[in-house]
Amino acid sequence: MFYTRAGRARLPGRFAIDFVKVDDKGRVTAGDADLVRDAFGYGDDVLAVADATVAAVHDGMDEASRISARTTPPVDEDAGNYVALRLSDGCFAFYEHLRKGSVRVAAGDKVRTGEVIGSLGFSGESTGPHLHFHVADGSTPLDAEGRPFEIRSYRKLGHYDDISKLGSPWMPMVDGKSATRVGEWPDGNDVVAFP
Incomplete structure (x- = not known):
């Protein structure tokens, strides 16, 4: 806004x-x-x-x-x-x-x-x-x-295709494994975990 x-x-x-x-x-x-x-x-x-x-x-x-x-x-x-x-x-x-x-x-x-x-x-x-x-x-x-800013480190676990689905199951990473991200900014609706 x-x-x-x-x-x-x-x-x-x-x-x-x-x-x-x-x-x-x-x-x-x-x-x-x-x-x-x-x-x-x-x-x-x-x-x-x-x-x-x-x-x-x-x-x-x-x-x-x-x-x-x-x-x-x-x-x-x-x-x-x-x-x-x-x-x-x-x-x-x-x-x-x-x-x-x-x-x-x-x-x-x-x-x-x-x-x-x-x-x-x-x-x-x-x-x-x-x-x-x-x-x-x-x-x-x-x-x-x-x-803009970056996040030092996080794990991307999955995402929501649509934020209106928040509260219901999210889509896990395609390979079933979390992916560590370094010096990035999460995509919209990502599900992340921090160390």
Whole structure:
């Protein structure tokens, strides 16, 4: 979605990835599909992708306990609870929709790769518990342009032909084996695992 600030249109999430946790059968929950706390991944640790400095933090936004009870926040609150890290190249890594009260860092803190910075949640403009991740050229969620990035390493397990099938079985790799990817960006609707 484009946002206009100070007369300039920007697309902060141009290269964003929404990470939704699924099990080996593609399910997003083993319990009540409407209960946020039953979603796979809800409350899981969110980790820093690099050694960085915390540039901005927003925590304290409430989230509904049921997906069906979610409300649409003002546009300025779409990111929900978030952390923005200033990376060594001057860009910023954004982690959005974090769980209320889970953010463990403050602006100015130094973080190390793999350090826990918060928990996956359901705050802001979110259709279900997930982690929205993107890299941008500015430290505020809407006043920045998205930048491409690579993921150091992941395993591609399979994919969904259509994202509307999320929650049902996904298509495994053709050879039945996962494929390790290095320095790449996953294709849309890929099912991946991290080391």
